[in-house]
Amino acid sequence: xxxxxxxxxxxxxxxxxxxxxxxxxxxxxxxxxxxxxxxxxxxxxxxxxxxxxxxxxxxxxxxxxxxxxxxxxxxxxxxxxxxxxxxxxxxxxxxxxxxxxxxxxxxxxxxxxxxxxxxxxxxxxxxxxxxxxxxxxxxxxxxxxxxxxxxxxxxxxxxxxxxxxxxxxxxxxxxxxxxxxxxxxxxxxxxxxxxxxxxxxxxxxxxxxxxxxxxxxxxxxxxxxxxxxxxxxxxxxxxxxxxxxxxxxxxxxxxxxxxxxxxxxxxxxxxxxxxxxxxxxxxxxxxxxxxxxxxxxxxxxxxxxxxxxxxxxxxxxxxxxxxxxxxxxxxxxxxxxxxxxxxxxxxxxxxxxxxxxxxxxxxxxxxxxxxxxxxxxxxxxxxxxxxxxxxxxxxxxxxxxxxxxxxxxxxxxxxxxxxxxxxxxxxxxxxxxxxxxxxxxxxxxxx
Amino acid sequence: xxxxxxxxxxxxxxxxxxxxxxxxxxxxxxxxxxxxxxxxxxxxxxxxxxxxxxxxxxxxxxxxxxxxxxxxxxxxxxxxxxxxxxxxxxxxxxxxxxxxxxxxxxxxxxxxxxxxxxxxxxxxxxxxxxxxxxxxxxxxxxxxxxxxxxxxxxxxxxxxxxxxxxxxxxxxxxxxxxxxxxxxxxxxxxxxxxxxxxxxxxxxxxxxxxxxxxxxxxxxxxxxxxxxxxxxxxxxxxxxxxxxxxxxxxxxxxxxxxxxxxxxxxxxxxxxxxxxxxxxxxxxxxxxxxxxxxxxxxxxxxxxxxxxxxxxxxxxxxxxxxxxxxxxxxxxxxxxxxxxxxxxxxxxxxxxxxxxxxxxxxxxxxxxxxxxxxxxxxxxxxxxxxxxxxxxxxxxxxxxxxxxxxxxxxxxxxxxxxxxxxxxxxxxxxxxxxxxxxxxxxxxxxx
Numbered sequence: 072x073x074x075x076x077x078x079x080x081x082x083x084x085x086x087x088x089x090x091x092x093x094x095x096x097x098x099x100x101x102x103x104x105x106x107x108x109x110x111x112x113x114x115x116x117x118x119x120x121x122x123x124x125x126x127x128x129x130x131x132x133x134x135x136x137x138x139x140x141x142x143x144x145x146x147x148x149x150x151x152x153x154x155x156x157x158x159x160x161x162x163x164x165x166x167x168x169x170x171x172x173x174x175x176x177x178x179x180x181x182x183x184x185x186x187x188x189x190x191x192x193x194x195x196x197x198x199x200x201x202x203x204x205x206x207x208x209x210x211x212x213x214x215x216x217x218x219x220x221x222x223x224x225x226x227x228x229x230x231x232x233x234x235x236x237x238x239x240x241x242x243x244x245x246x247x248x249x250x251x252x253x254x255x256x257x258x259x260x261x262x263x264x265x266x267x268x269x270x271x272x273x274x275x276x277x278x279x280x281x282x283x284x285x286x287x288x289x290x291x292x293x294x295x296x297x298x299x300x301x302x303x304x305x306x307x308x309x310x311x312x313x314x315x316x317x318x319x320x321x322x323x324x325x326x327x328x329x330x331x332x333x334x335x336x337x338x339x340x341x342x343x344x345x346x347x348x349x350x351x352x353x354x355x356x357x358x359x360x361x362x363x364x365x366x367x368x369x370x371x372x373x374x375x376x377x378x379x380x381x382x383x384x385x386x387x388x389x390x391x392x393x394x395x396x397x398x399x400x401x402x403x404x405x406x407x408x409x410x411x412x413x414x415x416x417x418x419x420x421x422x423x424x425x426x427x428x429x430x431x432x433x434x435x436x437x438x439x440x441x442x443x444x445x446x447x448x449x450x451x452x453x454x455x456x457x458x459x460x461x462x463x464x465x466x467x468x469x470x471x472x473x474x475x476x477x478x479x480x481x482x483x484x485x486x487x488x489x490x491x492x493x494x495x496x497x498x499x500x501x502x503x504x505x506x507x508x509x510x511x512x513x514x515x516x517x518x
Numbered sequence: 519x520x521x522x523x524x525x526x527x528x529x530x531x532x533x534x535x536x537x538x539x540x541x542x543x544x545x546x547x548x549x550x551x552x553x554x555x556x557x558x559x560x561x562x563x564x565x566x567x568x569x570x571x572x573x574x575x576x577x578x579x580x581x582x583x584x585x586x587x588x589x590x591x592x593x594x595x596x597x598x599x600x601x602x603x604x605x606x607x608x609x610x611x612x613x614x615x616x617x618x619x620x621x622x623x624x625x626x627x628x629x630x631x632x633x634x635x636x637x638x639x640x641x642x643x644x645x646x647x648x649x650x651x652x653x654x655x656x657x658x659x660x661x662x663x664x665x666x667x668x669x670x671x672x673x674x675x676x677x678x679x680x681x682x683x684x685x686x687x688x689x690x691x692x693x694x695x696x697x698x699x700x701x702x703x704x705x706x707x708x709x710x711x712x713x714x715x716x717x718x719x720x721x722x723x724x725x726x727x728x729x730x731x732x733x734x735x736x737x738x739x740x741x742x743x744x745x746x747x748x749x750x751x752x753x754x755x756x757x758x759x760x761x762x763x764x765x766x767x768x769x770x771x772x773x774x775x776x777x778x779x780x781x782x783x784x785x786x787x788x789x790x791x792x793x794x795x796x797x798x799x800x801x802x803x804x805x806x807x808x809x810x811x812x813x814x815x816x817x818x819x820x821x822x823x824x825x826x827x828x829x830x831x832x833x834x835x836x837x838x839x840x841x842x843x844x845x846x847x848x849x850x851x852x853x854x855x856x857x858x859x860x861x862x863x864x865x866x867x868x869x870x871x872x873x874x875x876x877x878x879x880x881x882x883x884x885x886x887x888x889x890x891x892x893x894x895x896x897x898x899x900x901x902x903x904x905x906x907x908x909x910x911x912x913x914x915x916x917x918x919x920x921x922x923x924x925x926x927x928x929x930x931x932x933x934x935x936x937x938x939x940x941x942x943x944x945x946x947x948x949x950x951x952x953x954x955x956x957x958x959x960x961x962x963x964x965x
Contacts (some may be wrong), residue, residue, distance in 0.1 A: 155857035354844035358852035406804035410602035455951030470917030504902030
């Protein structure tokens with residue numbers, strides 16, 4: 072008796088990214104509702120399951136949806152607004168004034184749609200965000216059908232979204248209560264950074280995380296300036312300081328981690344802190360190069376983040392993998408460092424794990440949500456094919472992604488978004504761009 | 519009276535990459551035969567010229583065809599054959615045995631078609647190659663309609679293509695004589711490197727270049743090992759040694775240039791030697807990071823090369839620009855280094871100049887060959903648009919390229935090759951791959 076399912080997904084190669092890093096040639100996946108029922112050879116799956124729909128193709132590969140563990144999604148509307156500038160000029164004369172002038176729930180909602188569109192088309196199924204008006208971000212993300220961990224940034228100074236610590240925390244707690252338990256949106260608490268949040272704010276954020284059992288998202292040791300600043304204020308290195316506050320454990324996702332000492336790496340490993348490596352942003356802003364190989368050796372789970380599109384300038388995890396896997400070979404003077412399998416693991420299963428979503432997504436295994444990507448291998452830049460991991464990490468591009476499923480729903484089909492109108496999303500972005508670039512607040516004339 | 523032309527190309531933005539780095543909004547280009555007649559505003563061009571065909575579109579940009587100044591095109595057939603390995607193991611146990619087993623004019627011809635297909639679809643209109651059986655490469659390149667500078671590698675030891683110095687040079691001279699004056703193919707002389715060619719071979723290559731007035735293509739200071747080797751043999755640094763032989767001038771394109779001293783950079787600048795920076799290959803093979811910012815400051819014309827696809831693993835100059843422009847900001851600790859305009863200049867006009875093709879291609883100006891790219895800006899990852907240079911360098915992907923013209927001929931239209939059958943090129947590559955990966959010479963089992 073055949074078991075009935077909603078989808079059978081059939082591919083030349085299935086990479087479940089399970090513990091054994093199996094590669095299934097001529098594989099298939101049975102999906103029922105939001106979940107993966109079984110993954111195996113196509114022969115076995117087709118013998119056991121009857122499906123209302125079969126998603127197939129020739130010369131393709133299926134792997135888990137990619138996880139972007141650090142971004143500010145709505146910043147896509149500031150993509151390319153100010154490039155090739157010193158960090159402080161970029162922030163103080165361009166990014167902050169633009170944010171101060173333009174951010175609103177309406178802006179966030181429209182901008183997040185564009186960010187989700189870009190990410191989904193590039194095979195990213197989950198993102199971890201820290202920005203403002205996350206309620207609008209959550210609605211937009213859910214509408215488009217993407218998975219996200221969202222937290223509004225908490226700072227010790229007023230921004231458009233809140234004026235006092237109490238207001239920031241009240242907003243954060245009400246956001247957590249509203250969204251906790253949602254199938255796609257995981258609320259989190261997001262104290263911005265050590266130089267923008269004093270110890271009381273950090274401890275309070277930690278307390279909220281424990282109270283509501285939600286993840287913590289924080290920037291950590293992105294720039295040399297920031298590390299010096301923390302050392303001046305607290306006479307400790309940033310990780311040691313956080314540890315002294317009782318802040319660190321598996322609940323914490325620390326973005327950047329560029330300027331770490333060996334003892335700090337050891338603490339991150341011991342406490343099980345997850346790291347989001349944002350190589351393209353760190354390079355472009357000249358922040359520095361994170362000691363990824365040392366972190367991996369110490370047992371730290373390093374994952375990939377794009378950071379915001381104002382400093383990247385895209386939300387492309389395929390490219391983050393490729394850049395990082397190549398760069399750390401040169402940086403560690405070891406051509407075997409950060410091999411292709413490890414890079415894909417960091418971008419999938421580990422990404423889910425560091426966000427507290429390890430049981431929900433990140434691999435193609437029984438009981439996980441059906442979050443997966445099908446890519447076409449019949450492309451000049453993917454021909455010939457000797458090694459599937461190498462192709463995904465070093466050669467694959469977003470345009471190779473043909474089908475994306477999130478939580479059992481096909482959200483990209485034949486390379487096109489199914490859940491919203493792409494041209495409307497682009498149209499809204501252009502209207503916002505017109506307003507932004509013709510405003511007296513615009514810091515430069517567009518070409 | 520309107521002047522009749524073959525094409526008017528009309529775009530929202532035209533970047534001629536001329537001396538003034540003009541940006542023409544609502545621009546157009548008149549093309550007659552192989553040449554650009556005029557570039558200007560669309561109003562001016564449409565008033566003056568009548569065209570049999572108009573190439574247009576909404577929300578697009580036209581810029582000069584990108585120049586790949588260092589590759590081994592046929593190595594696309596070894597894409598991903600061996601990754602994440604130490605350099606010597608990669609070369610000695612994988613690449614050289616594969617080359618020794620498989621290279622032939624037939625292999626080169628089929629593989630070069632694939633390489634040209636990949637490059638053209640990514641907006642590359644000219645490549646500079648050093649490999650074997652360049653006659654087959656020239657025929658294939660010409661058939662597909664791409665521009666190339668080609669030179670068969672000359673070494674002091676036998677390979678499949680030649681056994682003695684005399685044979686290498688006889689082959690090279692006959693190749694030069696056969697192709698000199700061709701509209702698309704420029705023959706060159708390509709002594710492989712300082713550690714594989716003794717001083718007599720280098721001087722002889724230099725003499726051939728002068729005799730026939732052709733460019734010289736050589737690998738230079740790619741690895742630390744190689745620099746040490748040259749110092750041991752000749753008690754000089756590699757650039758000083760080449761200079762002592764009278765080898766260096768504007769005719770020379772030196773690939774890699776990773777391990778240079780400041781005095782060597784000064785010599786390269788004084789002699790007008792062109793450099794091909796192969797950042798992705800240098801990172802992936804852990805060769806090191808070239809001092810590009812210092813070279814640019816010293817006045818060296820640095821351009822971009824992909825190297826072969828066995829060490830990259832694609833032939834994507836858009837990505838080389840992006841990686842280099844970001845990386846050198848972090849490496850030089852200066853976020854203003856290698857800005858987007860400079861990166862595009864290096865990938866276009868300078869690329870042509872260092873190959874001795876500065877009067878033929880590299881910019882969209884009157885009298886230049888019509889080698890140009892039209893890309894679609896109406897994409898999620900290119901929206902919104904504040905700065906066109908930034909978009910091309912930091913966000914554009916090969917899949918955004920819609921039309922490519924080489925020497926006045928449309929070779930890519932609507933993203934598809936017009937000059938050969940794409941599926942046949944891919945089919946041939948897969949047949950070769952089957953042979954290679956099932957042979958006892960194959961160094962690893964494919965997944």
